[in-house]
Amino acid sequence: MSIQQNLNKIKASLPINVTLVAVSKTKPVSDLMEAYEAGQHIFGENKIQEMTDKWESMPKDIEWHMIGHVQSNKVKFMSEYVNLVHGVDSIKLLQEINKQAKKHNRTIDCLLQIYIAEEETKFGLDEKELKELLTSNEFKELQNIRIVGLMGMATFTENQSQIEKEFKHLKSIFDNSKSLSIVNCQLSILSMGMSGDYKLAIECGSTMVRIGSSIFGGRN
Template identity: 40%
Template sequence: MSYIADNIKEVEAKIAAAAQRSGRKREDILLLAVSKTQTVETIQQAVACGLTSLGENKVQEIMDKYEPMGNGVHWHLIGHLQTNKVKYIIDKVDMIHSVESLKLAEEIEKRAASKGIVMDILVEVNMADEESKFGITPDNTLEFVKILAKMEHLRVRGLMTVAPFVENQEDNREYFRKMRQLQVDINAKKIDNIKMDVLSMGMTGDYEVAIEEGATIVRVGTGIFGARDYSNKEK
């Protein structure tokens, strides 16, 4: 357990320093522990250190871990979500970070309505225009948000992006800065039912720069748990 506790301490220090540099408080930023491929026992070590918000890329992993982890954690679905999987996690997650199509939004709306809940969502933006990444274009984000604003069982809390993998995190600063500006621009339109206060951006390799540019959620996996072991995962 010691290495996880040590890793968390290091990440926390970096988050606090980046928050200070950007004129914000540490509590303004949520550290989302990305627990994909990790065992329940390993995740519990992070939870014991105070990380109760967990991010998973795959619906199946949330399904496998939901009961064993119990009620003390908050799940976020951060990976690509297929419409036929929405029904499995609609009442299990606090937030869906990866809404990037009308079809998916309509399915979330339908499933949330059937459960009598309002689902917090983020719009995934492909800020770097990478072919390998999901997300809508920055130019289409405003019109997409306007459509989502009319759905009664969705609450658009903000934007999410997966920045390119880079050796030097400074290389992603421009994308994070543009994300923040996009959020500001959309909020300035004063769309009914839309007041976005969440920016989910920054991962293990670049979360410090993301925080400096306005991130309110950073998604850190290997920085907490170490290198992932995919050997026993066929999912």
Template identity: 40%
Template sequence: MSESIESNLEAINQRVAAACAKAGRSTDDVQLIAVSKKFPADAVRGAYEAGHRVFGESRVQEAIEKVPTLPGDIDWHFIGRLQKNKVRKALPLFSTFHSVDSLSLAQAIDRIAREEGYFPRVFLQTNIADESSKTGFSRAELMEQIDTLLELERLQIVGLMTIPPPRQDPEGTRRDFAAVRELRDEIVAATGVPLPELSMGMSGDFELAIEEGSTCVRVGSAIFGQRAY
């Protein structure tokens, strides 16, 4: 398993580099998050032995069981939907939360982070296409609530995250990514607060995301193979 993971990881890194070159960007500007949710600790260890250090999980309970068995210098990112009753358990495990999708969740994380002594990095999840099946801030909600969000002292809000709807036309996906970048730029202009990060792009579309300014791509199956759901 570890040999295939190593070769897959090398291939993804090459694709990231090619997308950066096409966009005139440095590979140093893009972080690859290896999404290890529903894969065993041995799979993570294989990627770790190949030199990778940043991994993403989407279930707190799975992380509680997995994280302590793996090297302590791994940088764990939470990428799934976070329930408020799991925040206290999640904060010691993850440096970064990509899926803060409401003001109430942000306030809960801020309150518990203050109690427990954490300063988590946070991405605000945007529902850029206003899909009824997805959570996240609409454009209007984010513009209305951003000042309140930025006042939460324990949160290091670093940027926006999105999962665009599946589209047949890649250019439609490109427009979704571009819309998130433009929204980020609008917020920066309105608030004066730097938001340098954009968490956009997964196994099927990360190259497009990089071309549109993504700084974090979340890739799982292209590294670890298909999950056994």
């Protein structure tokens, strides 16, 4: 099937309140343009340089999401245009995003990454660290970022009940954190679910899914 057919099939299966991020890392601009012309205007990349090259050459009504692990020294290269930074897991990174956003007179939206998997390789905060971060004095000083939601990645396993348990755990943290009244934090997005598990993630309350191979085919 073509990229357009894949997209149409996936979009038809998504509830109206769920946002689709097309994960376009390693894919050529021609593939992204095919998706763009089929109506997909939100793309997720995991390398800042690659995302910046694509941003420079593609239509300016595209929303660019940084979905990879971000190194503080690279933030400046995307701060002019990035729409949403997924996977933020430290006050140090938030301070750098805030500093670079300020230079461009922007407010950059961010998702905080929560550690829900039973794997050492995944990044993220636990529930206690999340609360400590959001209620810290350092966080209150950040006026050029806005925390708009949480994200998390389930364990890479065939065990559906384990994945479901992890997604439900993240949903409960999301629900518990929504009541915190903090100026630069309005939680409305719960980002969980990828090509292999997005339907289960949506059943568990996800409002944003990141799908790559089911749209563009296997990774280059």
